[in-house]
Amino acid sequence: MFRQASRLLARTTASRRSRAxxxxxxxxxxxxxxxxxxxxxxxxxxxxxxxxxxxxxxxPATPSSIPTKLTVNFVLPYASELSGKEVDMVIVPATTGQMGVLPGHVPTIAELKPGILSVHEGNDVTKYFLSSGFALIHANSVADIIAVEAVPVDHLDPALVQKGLADFTQKLNSATTDLDKAEAQIGIDVHSAMNSAITG
Amino acid sequence: MASNAAVPFWRAAGMTYITYSNICANLVRNCLKEPYKTEALSRERVHFSISKWTDGKPEKPTIRSDSPAE
Known part of the structure; x- marks a missing residue:
């Protein structure tokens, strides 16, 4: 019954080791x-x-020395915001906190929370507000940023953000089911993120 | 095998990542200033043409428009 076991085990470990x-x-x-x-x-x-x-x-293959620029691809479902753009640094709103990505960053996949994505190019800083998404950072200093919705920060209306924040705070207090509570909590999270994006 | 690791609160409430990210995206769209808001919301609108088939023939189609739920 277990005649093949050792061979199979050896194969799985070997293939796992060689998998990139x-x-x-x-x-x-x-x-x-x-x-x-x-x-x-x-x-x-x-x-x-x-x-x-x-x-x-x-x-492009991973260069042996760290390049001076980071290549960024920033895509939305309906548009390609940045395509192969060479920048100095991006700061992405990861769920674990703001994450600065410089050329030569270790390969990472980071889940993004609602927050500011800032793209630094010399002295120019472009700021977008992301709803949520993922950042995939490759070993060859290429960063792919994927978001569901992203808007320039000055397109946000402060009055609507304040109103939404108040609405969802009230909704959280009156929510009864877990799902309603979670929805209200998401509302508060997103609106507070937008609020700090506008004020900060 | 279910993971015992800590999950985000929306996952614990039974939401999927798609639901969560769509809610977030909608909230952001609803907080935009005017010319951009209409543009963003109209981009997300979906239209369906529905027609029932009876005796192998389609009936008159009806149009259903869905804008994303709040």
Whole structure:
């Protein structure tokens, strides 16, 4: 019954060891030369079709020395706010606290809470308010920031934020079920984050 | 296997991450200044054209518009 066990165990541990981290970026060639070769052998009169790898730029390999700039991709469901932009630093609102990301940051995946994302470029600081999302920081000094909704801080209306904060504080006191309480708590969290974003 | 690690309060109340993040996004949209608010809310609106099929033929379609819940 357990004849295969040792072999299976050895295989699982071996494969686990060799598996790369998802944040490690494999350096992929732009075109698969094997594919092109076999294509021209079989159909020499037709050009080989373009594959996704010829349309998509491969991820840059991790450089041995730390680059001076951080490449940021900042995407929303409906827009691409920053695409491959080279900046000095970003500060993301992680659930564990504000997290500054500089070039050469260790690979991390961070869940984001409602708060300010600031993009530092020399003396220019661009501030966005994020509702929630994730930041994926890769070993090659590329940071992908994904959010559901992000707006420039000056697009927020202070009067509406104050009103919402008061409404949800009242809602939390009158809430009876766990779900209602959680919804009210989310309301308070988001509105206080917006409030401190506007005032601070 | 369920994890025994501490979970956020909204998860403990039975919400999923999608529900939580959509609530957060809606609250932010509702606090925008005027030209941006209408734009953001109209972007999130969804329209369905629904028609029931009877005897293998579709009936007259009805349009249902859903704006995200508050």
């Amino acid at each position: 981290f998802s944040s490690d970026v494999p350096a992929t060639p732009a075109q698969d030369s094997n594919f092109i070769e076999s294509w021209t052998k079989v159909i020499p009169n037709i050009d080989p079709p373009k594959t996704p790898s010829s349309f998509m730029a491969p991820r």
